Amino acid sequence: MAVATTQSLEELCINSIRFLAVDAVEKAKSGHPGLPMGAAPMAFVLWDQFMRFNPKNPKWFNRDRFILSAGHGCMLQYALLYLTGYDSVTIDDIKSFRQWGSSTPGHPENFETLGVEVTTGPLGQGIANGVGLAVAEAHLAAKFNKPDLTLVDHYTYVILGDGCNMEGVSGEACSIAGHWGLGKLIALYDDNHISIDGSTDVAFTEDVSKRFEAYGWHVLHVENGNTDLVAIAKAIEEAKAVTDKPTMIKVTTTIGYGAPNKQNTAGIHGAALGTDEIAATRANLNWNYEPFVVPEDALGHMRKAVERGAGYEAEWEKTWAQYKTKYPQEAAEFERLISGKLPDGWDSVLPTYTPEDKALATRKHSETCLNKLAPVLTELIGGSADLTHSNLTEIKGFGDFQKGAYANRNIHFGVREHGMGAICNGIALHGSGLIPYGATFLIFTDYMRAAIRLSALSQAGTIWVMTHDSIGQGEDGPTHQPVETLASLRAIPNLTVIRPADGTECSGAYKVAITNAKQNAPTLLAFSRQNLPNLAGTSMEGVAKGAYAIVDCDGTPDLILIGTGSEVSLCVEAASKLTAEGKKVRVVSMPSWELFEAQDAAYKESVLPKAVTKRVAVEAGTSFGWSKYLGTEGDSVSIDRFGASAPGGVCMEKFGFTVDNVLAKAKAVLG
């Protein structure tokens, strides 16, 4: 055993982190180790001297948030969780690094490991989520803190690498974070000059610090992040002292620090050290402990986090108790938010419509829903990527979320769809009951797809408000007209996509979306640009079931017309003509495939009986995927090519979204 006196306690702790990672990676024999040899010192200083958290209550509300944006270095985080006493990561979990069923997957996953705040790995997402966490903190602090009682007060710390800094999504999020002046966001940039392809010299020679200064960040530099713990601590102190700007601390490190033959090479990034180099590294860093053994002094020191954490929480509980006494109304609201509960009767504000009501675009109904819900659901916060007045997402009377106006709830994301997505996910994953929504044109989900996918994977209850949902968009042309977009989103697991047909279905869609959000599930809403009639037979309950008959016949139908969104009314009109001709026709409005699939077999059979094989689906999008519902003899009115620039009505007509064409297809199917 090594004699502890040969290393300082700090070194012992840091090397414990390093070698837990080395040993875990070696055991896993895994391809992308992300060894935290260079990042361990900054992480240690941060967790040991600055971070306020409670290992025994990982979800304690007022904890500082930590994000490892460079998620491939996840063993760093698992080592910290283990060493500081979280129950979610045991030494056995570390020995099962990257194995089936372990709490130590190959990238940090909030849904697998308590203590992990957000899911990282896809580079750039973590820092952008961090902006969202900081937005949530700033918003809640502005809303609930009182001059005499500070209820909400935590930092968001992010460690990010060169890869994160190359990704556009991080640039988008950091630009807007600078604009907002989020002083409690502190990013430590592990500046190690190496990415997978080798030295950053091959592709990344920009001046990152200067770029962050351009964004309006406070920028610091620690020149020797490998060993200068004092400088790291001093920088974090300075970062905290600047309260009106986020801080980026560039911490220059050596990748693979301590591995005598591999440090400062890309080899360390892409492969495990191997037996010989591990031995050499142990010798080099004077580390004589057996694999997975942490010296008692180190563990003892790190585990003090448990006591500290209990203290932080107790202190906060005191504040909270006083707060409840002095500000019972705000306290009740805060408590409701944190509990994840919805206020009683919240959905009663959602309007329903009759065919006599004016034809409106569903984006307009969405605006109504948002504005009806906003006063009731104080947790609703969001906005658009510079399309507020096209997406119609402003909640009136609730002001713009801006620097110094963090209690406001309308967020202007700028033309930054991807950043918006990741920021919304961060707001949701703050875990404080906030319901974020992010809006753009449906086609531009392509710009933010990685964030939408991550909302579904990482259980972020974000609402995606997408308007201009078809070629009915019109003049902007094929670059702005979704065709394959609905299919591509429906394919994402755990994402509920809803395309309502009219005002009542919009209300139904929001009811589902809000309910989902509180269950940590995202929903994507697709709304029309163009006006649509309000239909007889539509219902909020029908939307919740995904598909339902809105026009029906006696007995078994000869034909079922299935429509979604703006095309349901075409089906209704066609059905009316076919009925007049003596056909038995059912019209199924199918706003959501996912909700329909979640129903039991009996319900599904009742809506789409197997025996009725004559079916026509009508949707202003690709036919891709529709076969599932079309039976053996079905067909669809679809568009399997890109659109064109022309007024929306012309596009719809030219591409066959007319009653006549639905009739023609129906008759062909009927034979």
Add this chain to the structure above:
Amino acid sequence: MAVATTQSLEELCINSIRFLAVDAVEKAKSGHPGLPMGAAPMAFVLWDQFMRFNPKNPKWFNRDRFILSAGHGCMLQYALLYLTGYDSVTIDDIKSFRQWGSSTPGHPENFETLGVEVTTGPLGQGIANGVGLAVAEAHLAAKFNKPDLTLVDHYTYVILGDGCNMEGVSGEACSIAGHWGLGKLIALYDDNHISIDGSTDVAFTEDVSKRFEAYGWHVLHVENGNTDLVAIAKAIEEAKAVTDKPTMIKVTTTIGYGAPNKQNTAGIHGAALGTDEIAATRANLNWNYEPFVVPEDALGHMRKAVERGAGYEAEWEKTWAQYKTKYPQEAAEFERLISGKLPDGWDSVLPTYTPEDKALATRKHSETCLNKLAPVLTELIGGSADLTHSNLTEIKGFGDFQKGAYANRNIHFGVREHGMGAICNGIALHGSGLIPYGATFLIFTDYMRAAIRLSALSQAGTIWVMTHDSIGQGEDGPTHQPVETLASLRAIPNLTVIRPADGTECSGAYKVAITNAKQNAPTLLAFSRQNLPNLAGTSMEGVAKGAYAIVDCDGTPDLILIGTGSEVSLCVEAASKLTAEGKKVRVVSMPSWELFEAQDAAYKESVLPKAVTKRVAVEAGTSFGWSKYLGTEGDSVSIDRFGASAPGGVCMEKFGFTVDNVLAKAKAVLG
């Protein structure tokens, strides 16, 4: 009629541009006018004094490239094309702005309008495409120019707006452009402080110039872009004088310049001026011409571009003639490139394999194909977004494309998937025969989906090389494991997706991809991380047909097993067992849905006869879309949830991608 002497000739020309746009927008009554009131002066100076192009031969090779990255201002470009004498845009086309079938769609589309280089509208793409055009120019110049003869020599000019500068994709592309030092890329930033949501103060207060300096760009500022034509010209001169850095000229303008009541407001961005304001603007700018009337002086001046253009081309033809004489070999190669032809027998280098050959990952076979093709196809240029040694995309012996080494062909894009995508599209759309390829993990197509879609829409013959194509990816876990990704890509019109099963099919896939590229069509290739056996019966011809039987039986099959990529071998093994049990089984390898759909009905029926309703599809991805091929009684071995972190083989087994599970499903289907 106004007296010309009240305005300078320049003002007449600039106002001609402005009012063509005003009149076209008014006539179209379209929602998103993008009036170029502020951008017209810079565009005029650029086209009038600097740009070398030939209106009567828009595809003249050595033309300067112009991109309107702020594509919503497309009337600017249409006005310029009309005024300078392109045949593609007549005054009638301008009167049909944004109408069905016109050459003046709502955003610039290279496939609709000769003279438009790339398709813009989705913000940030244009400037990133511009980086690609500049890469193509630098590469070809380095390759073909001789000390005594300069064959390739043009600038790439881009006008971009605040929106483009907010998008992450532009940040990614501009960072790498700075790294590469692309001196012939000159971007004019229309700094008008307004985006759709209003003043950029609401979301965009970063110091853009400083950011570009951080990227390594040469940055200039024209303070009065509305009227100071001399300053604009001087800045462009200065930009051209700096040859080792791209230049960003911030041109401060007033949005809606000249409209007395609407200039400098967001209103000008989102809606037409309206009758009254048009009248006021005409009065204000002293414009007394009828709608769509261009004063003769202006038209006469602008049309001089035709003569100038003929001169530029004639001059270049002289160089070219000399070049052909002095450097016949290089000239022949240049000529072949420009012609879009492939060299005879190019595909003979692609290897085929037998089952005795070693099992290898298809990404490894992809590496072989790329390296076999690279010496034969000198137009092949590309690389990876920092995953070169995982994607295996290095073409050995051809060096790294870097500043001062532009003749090299391995491009390191850094961790910038979206930027890579748009840059590759720009290289393809340079129209010089280059075949770009861009690589990352299949899952990260989500980061670059907008660029992939644009390759399909705008007819860019890019090859997308995507590896780690399933949960077989393994330990990196669900953030890195594609599940819904293949479906989401297959849904994109005009994109051919190919997922080969073994070495021979990889060769077949590259044969298709290269052929497609020369026909301006993109192809996305999906390769495995893990080793796969080489199968009997696979063929390059089979790949070209999309689907084909690789195991067959006598007579009508009882069952068809359909596999793609890594799962085809499971089908073969399962078929072997079922055959031993007396079943008649066909195995169809289906590397590409799109290629199969392009076959005639007879071929399709021969592979998947309607009469055979017992079918099982096996693909390590979502079942989404497979219904189309599964008949009434089919089923699939699929994964309709996110993956998990564990060794690839364990993931495959746990999620049911085993011979036993295929057998079980097959037997269930057979009944």
